[in-house]
Amino acid sequence: MASGDAQGNDVGNDISDEIRSWLGDNWDPDLSVRDWWQRMADAGWQFPTWPEGLGGRGLSATDGRIVAAEVVEAGALGPPFSLGQVMGAPVVLQQGSDEQRNRLVPPLAAGLESWCQFFSEPEAGSDLAGLRTTAERDGDEWVINGQKVWTSAARVASRGMLVARSNWDVPKHRGLSYFIIDVDQPGIEIRPLKQMNGQAHFNEVFFTDARVSDADLIGGEGQGWAAAVATLAFERSGLSNRVAGQVVGLPGEKAGVLDRRAGDVVAEPADTGLGSRAFRSWSEIAELADERGRGDDAALRQELMAMRALGKVAAWSAQRARAAARAGESPGSAANVAKLMGSHIGRAAQHLGPRSLGADGMLAGTDAPADGQVTDMVLSVPSSSIAGGSDEIQRNIIGERGLGLPKDVSVDREIPFRDVPRSGGGTG
């Protein structure tokens, strides 16, 4: 569908024309969010890179970005955004059966569901393969026992991507299975955790004889590590590829957005639960500094330009990864570099936002300058260098996979997980 330029790159003029004309005929701010998202999904514009009939049109990533930018340009409401749309659907599309794709993907495409991610545990975060939540087969079902933590948005999710240990007698990476589990059941208890930005976006989640059908096992028993790694790769690229204006807060029946007027929701800042996304770019902070009469401060200007340079490097790295993907080459550790750059940019914003406000930078709350969003940003930024794999882990991956450096010494990779010593003593 896209036309090519002299170098054979997609330039997407046809796609731009097609989506523009479709939006002209179809975007109606008076529709409910539910009806608008369904209309977008039925037409294949909601997630253009997904397959036809499942909310997409099988377009290339480049064309997908063109469509997303046109939706923003038209002032229309963007697609639903939860971990289900960012990572769940892509993993089911890649590793699920046809039956699973046809059953699990359409509700995500239409924004009828929000999913969460049941990966991290109190003793398994960076070392995810060391997790201890257990899955035991019981006929056509699996019984789940254990605890997860830092589960974002679990209280508005209808399903979760769960990695659990189904075999303790093989090395740690080989005994894991990956399920899509219903959240609303008696065996799952969700307890919110209060954050320093005042929100309670995270949860700890306890599984006590929770049940999941064998039909919701993705990729087969013992294949959970491959699905988990794919999920994390989609998380890194999905979160860093986000187009401004695309995020509309959490979808799904429990989040309360579906029956609102689409035109009202598009005008609101997105509530992703992670704190304000505002004041994370150099231009927003520069504008703030100007407004507060600090635009001529030479030291501040110099640091703002350094922040701008970081942003440019991140954008060029992303461009290089896309060019590699277009040429059929592996993008290497580009998604890890992009995530690391995001952390650097966040920290620069955290430092420069309050400096632009001077002493007022210490104020919090909605009556503080910029509605308190600078302080909210300052308190929310630390999470971005931990979520989805910490900065240190990104550096390890870049070193090992990107630069070919030797791997960390590991003493527990090849022994049965049951025999791996636990911190605090004991095994199993």
Ligand SMILES: Cc1cc2nc3c(=O)[nH]c(=O)nc-3n(C[C@H](O)[C@H](O)[C@H](O)COP(=O)(O)OP(=O)(O)OC[C@H]3O[C@@H](n4cnc5c(N)ncnc54)[C@H](O)[C@@H]3O)c2cc1C
């Ligand atoms: C905003 C946010 C949202 C999140 N959402 C979810 C979610 O929805 N679902 C979910 O399952 N989890 C979620 N998490 C959890 C997140 O994935 C983990 O916090 C992260 O993987 C780190 O694990 P940990 O907290 O156990 O830290 P640890 O793994 O205990 O790490 C502690 C410190 O040691 C360092 N470290 C650990 N291992 C190494 C190593 N090999 N080399 C060098 N340094 C190392 C780490 O970088 C870190 O600084 C979220 C976290 C945040 C902040």
